[in-house]
Amino acid sequence: MSDITGYRRPFPGTQPDYLFPPYASTVKRAPTRPLVLLPHTLTELTGPVFGHDEVRPGDADLTRQHAGEPIGERIIVSGRVLDENGRPVPHTLVEIWQANAAGRYPHRIDQHDAPTDPNFTGCGRTLSDEHGHYRFVSIRPGEYPWRNHYNAWRPAHIHFSLFGPAFATRLVTQMYFPGDPLLPYDPMFNCVPDESARNRLIAALDWETTVPDIALGYRFEIILRGPEETPMENLR
Amino acid sequence: MSLQATTSQTVGPYLHIGLTWLITENLAPASVGGERISIEGRVLDGDGNPVNDALVEIWQADADGKYAVKGFRGFGRSATDDKGGFRFHTIKPGRVAGPARKLQAPHIAVNVFMRGLLKQLVTRIYFADEPANAGDPVLSLVPADRRATLIAKPVMGKPGALEWNVILQGRDETVFFDC
Numbered sequence: 001m002s003d004i005t006g007y008r009r010p011f012p013g014t015q016p017d018y019l020f021p022p023y024a025s026t027v028k029r030a031p032t033r034p035l036v037l038l039p040h041t042l043t044e045l046t047g048p049v050f051g052h053d054e055v056r057p058g059d060a061d062l063t064r065q066h067a068g069e070p071i072g073e074r075i076i077v078s079g080r081v082l083d084e085n086g087r088p089v090p091h092t093l094v095e096i097w098q099a100n101a102a103g104r105y106p107h108r109i110d111q112h113d114a115p116t117d118p119n120f121t122g123c124g125r126t127l128s129d130e131h132g133h134y135r136f137v138s139i140r141p142g143e144y145p146w147r148n149h150y151n152a153w154r155p156a157h158i159h160f161s162l163f164g165p166a167f168a169t170r171l172v173t174q175m176y177f178p179g180d181p182l183l184p185y186d187p188m189f190n191c192v193p194d195e196s197a198r199n200r201l202i203a204a205l206d207w208e209t210t211v212p213d214i215a216l217g218y219r220f221e222i223i224l225r226g227p228e229e230t231p232m233e234n235l236r
Numbered sequence: 237m238s239l240q241a242t243t244s245q246t247v248g249p250y251l252h253i254g255l256t257w258l259i260t261e262n263l264a265p266a267s268v269g270g271e272r273i274s275i276e277g278r279v280l281d282g283d284g285n286p287v288n289d290a291l292v293e294i295w296q297a298d299a300d301g302k303y304a305v306k307g308f309r310g311f312g313r314s315a316t317d318d319k320g321g322f323r324f325h326t327i328k329p330g331r332v333a334g335p336a337r338k339l340q341a342p343h344i345a346v347n348v349f350m351r352g353l354l355k356q357l358v359t360r361i362y363f364a365d366e367p368a369n370a371g372d373p374v375l376s377l378v379p380a381d382r383r384a385t386l387i388a389k390p391v392m393g394k395p396g397a398l399e400w401n402v403i404l405q406g407r408d409e410t411v412f413f414d415c
Contacts, residue, residue: 011240016354023246025352028282031412032405036378038358038413041334043345046303047295048311054258084239097254105250109289123254159247159254167295167345168415172356174245188245191354197243223239 004227006040007168008084013194022187024148044168050093050127060126062098062138070120072101072139074215077175077203080132081162084226088132089169094222095125095161096136103142112144137215143182155182155189164224175220176202244355249289251349256315263296263312263326270299270327275361275388275398278320279348282405286320290350292402294324294361296343301330328363334373341368341375348402358415361400362387378411385410 018030038044063070077096081089099105100122102114120139128134141156157174164170176183183189183202192198200221209217247255264270279287294312297303303310310329314322326344334340344361362369364387369375375383385408388398403410 008241014240015244018353018355018357020354023352023354025246026354027352028285029287029350029352029404031357031409032282033382033409033411035412035414038374038377038415039335040415041340041374042303042332043295043297043340043343044415048309049304082239084241086239095254095258097250099250105253107250107253109249121253123257125254125257159245159251161247161255167347170293170347170356171242171244172247172349173242174248188354191245192243197240200240201243201245223242225241226239 004045006228007044007166007225008228011194014192014197016191020187020191023191040168045166047163047166047169050163052127055093055125055127060124060134060136062120062122062124062136065121066119068119070100070117070139072117072120074137075140076135076137076209076211076215076217077158077220078133078135078206078209078217079220079222081128081134081164081222081224082132083164083169083224085229087226088128088130089164089224090128090130090132092128092165093125093163094128094134096123096138096158098122098138098141098158099144101139101142103144114142114144135209140177148187153182153185155180155186160222162222162224169224171222171224173222174201177218178202178205246351246354247291247349249351251289251291252315255291255313258313259315260312261314261323261325263310263324264308268298268308268327271396272325273328273396273398274323274325275344275400276321276323277399277401279316279322279350279402280320280404284406286316286318287350287404288316288318288320290316290320290322290348290402292316292322293347293349294326295345295347296326297329297332299327299330301332303332331368336373338371338373339368341366341372343372343374357402358413359402359410360386360413363398364388364390382411
């Protein structure tokens with residue numbers, strides 16, 4: 001870590017701006033004054049560590065948190081956490097949350113007229129293994145309406161929160177499903193101009209992780225910021 | 237090999253479902269040495285309305301300026317209440333190295349997440365009456381007339397109590413960093 005001088009700045013067009021009027025909530029919440037470019041000091045190059053004392057294996061199976069099984073199509077969501085240099089990010093905390101199969105969250109502000117599921121909370125967490133692999137068992141979340149614009153519906157998605165090795169590598173994102181017809185209309189999915197970057201938010205159907213007769217597998221690779229690699233380091 | 241970091245997306249309005257299990261408002265059990273402080277504040281939007289669905293995370297060194305030491309993780313997470321309020325009970329961090337091996341003034345790094353933010357806001361908390369602020373390599377990058385937004389203010393009559401707010405827009409807009 002002491003060799004790291006800083007993390008890479010985003011590739012143009014791949015990270016959202018704060019103000020994005022098609023997503024209405026940004027208008028009163030995006031900063032209006034210029035951001036100050038922050039050099040990466042020891043503060044930004046370090047970050048919290050989480051362990052197996054607080055994250056248990058069962059926390060990664062969202063279908064077994066209650067007495068019964070949740071309604072919906074069982075899925076397995078897995079992949080690797082890598083940095084921009086292609087190196088695995090081991091032992092890092094991955095938190096997820098999602099709607100149930102009917103597109104409803106068990107949350108006091110969710111008034112969508114769809115049933116809650118007493119057997120599904122929609123919250124999971126895990127630590128990536130030493131090779132950066134993570135794996136969740138869940139059910140496919142439903143689409144749901146929101147009030148951003150007339151007939152606004154969110155595509156099916158799973159929220160992801162990751163830490164990585166440093167304050168500067170913290171990432172919150174959303175995973176989408178292939179072929180979802182709502183994607184072209186979703187202002188969140190479309191918040192960046194780079195089409196390849198958007199498409200990397202879409203998981204791939206994955207036969208390797210599919211469990212026959214049990215659950216379809218979806219693969220979602222997550223890339224955290226990588227350390228700047230200086231010519232000096234490459235020479236060593 | 238060169239990859240590009242995954243695009244950030246908002247935490248959305250239902251962040252509590254996935255993230256409240258790790259709420260950590262008391263960072264320092266009694267065994268941790270250092271000057272006890274509490275930091276309380278509110279998150280306010282461009283209309284001055286409280287933001288009741290924000291998540292504030294902090295990252296700090298211990299009293300000796302060391303990160304991630306045994307017994308003191310240095311990580312805090314607070315979800316705002318209906319008044320936009322968040323709070324942390326912790327210790328004042330020591331000074332840590334900055335660019336060119338210059339020491340930085342004591343500070344706490346902050347990430348703010350909420351519906352309407354497609355990526356987190358990054359800011360810092362500094363301390364009033366801290367002589368090291370004058371030479372701090374990061375504070376010195378901030379326009380002088382905006383530095384006060386980064387400095388927690390002592391609450392009169394409450395020893396160790398500090399107030400620090402996140403003002404998203406307007407005349408007193410908090411300084412946010414491009415991290």
